[in-house]
Amino acid sequence: MRAPSSELPIELDGVTVAARGVTILDDIALALAPGPPTVLIGPNGSGKSTLLRLAMGLLAPSRGRITWGGLEHVPPLKRAIVFQRPAMLRRSAAANLRFALRAAGIPRAEHARRIAELLELVGLEALADRAARRLSGGEQQRLALARALARDPAVLFLDEPTASLDPVATKAVEDIIRAVSERNIKVVMATHDLGEARRLAGELVMLHRGRVVETGAAASFFDAPQTVEARAFLAGELLI
């Protein structure tokens, strides 16, 4: 269990992102507070990935401001992200983790112990010495999760972590996400898989065409959606 971190809440205030005349996110107001996972849902192109990058601090808003624990421009020391297609370093699985530990400034003496812990958490102990790029898609995704956790983050962003995985691999990844959340690491995850949102979300944020159309606790969102867009999305209609 960790103490509440200064990273949270992450607050977006009137945030707009535009590139080459196209508005990707439009006047977003959102607060990400400690608690169970926040799941961003919405169709492809609704701005989920861009919102994750903003909250991670990889992208500056065109307008508006973002604060982490009330401060602007906080370097991502206690935040981590798993991209939709994580880039595996051309090294072994264990060396990928060692690289992340070193980047996070964790003392060398702790590396071996932390690598063993992280590999165990994601169930890759047996593949420690395998070249990371030779792992299967599901194994790579689990290694990417372990690598993101190496810096002991307070917030973990996940961009469609199970998008191209089969059910077995998906379950393995979702189990890890639950375990992470139980350690009081705030999980913020994008998905367009409603089933996954139901299984994991404590809180939902629905995006459509670069705007937040609805937010709320998972239970009330699924039982009584307030907006036309959310009702359509939940009913499985194609939201365009």
Place this chain on the structure above:
Amino acid sequence: MPHQSALQLVLSGDPALFAIVRLSLHVSLSAVVLAALIGIPLGAWIALTRFPGRQGVIVLLNALMGLPPVVVGLAVYLALSRSGPLGAFGLLFTPGAMIIAQTVLVTPIIAALTRQTVEDLWLEYHDELTAMNLGPIGRVVALIWDARFSLVTALLAGFGRAAAEVGAIIIVGGNIEGFTRTMTTAIALETSKGDLPLAVGLGLVLISIVIAVNALAWSVRRAGERLAG
């Protein structure tokens, strides 16, 4: 049959021939090591840095890959000659001068190929390394390390260039027997003198060495890729 006597020359392990081969390898390998020490960091730096005139620098670097050896030889000759800016070191007509000339020749090749390799890898790693809050030096080190097997190819290209050229080292080395005579300068000389057996023998040795070095590097690369992906 000149071929037969050439083969005999090689197989008999003639000490003069052996000295020539050793000097050639010493000069070309030293030049490749020096060029790698300059060219790899330089190429990586250009790959990761945005500055005014960068496109021009890349075009120039790529063009310099085809530097004519005789022109490099002439430039190094002028720099090292008694009245030149580096004349005081007395390097002209020594193996040192030949190493300098070949380093000048090979550095752009290694730098240009490194630039391309690192830039491609940077596209792939950019988001991850940024999210890990890695500083500029950490990025360069990570990219060079992860590009290490591709960089072997850049070093090979450099070595091939150095081992094969005659124009630069004949000008700055002077082809002095027992001192600055290498395989390529000896081949040029012996051919013009009409001693074809020695020229052909040296040619065979040169080609064998280039093939052997490439085969070695190829196996290192294959083995490394199997281990590291």
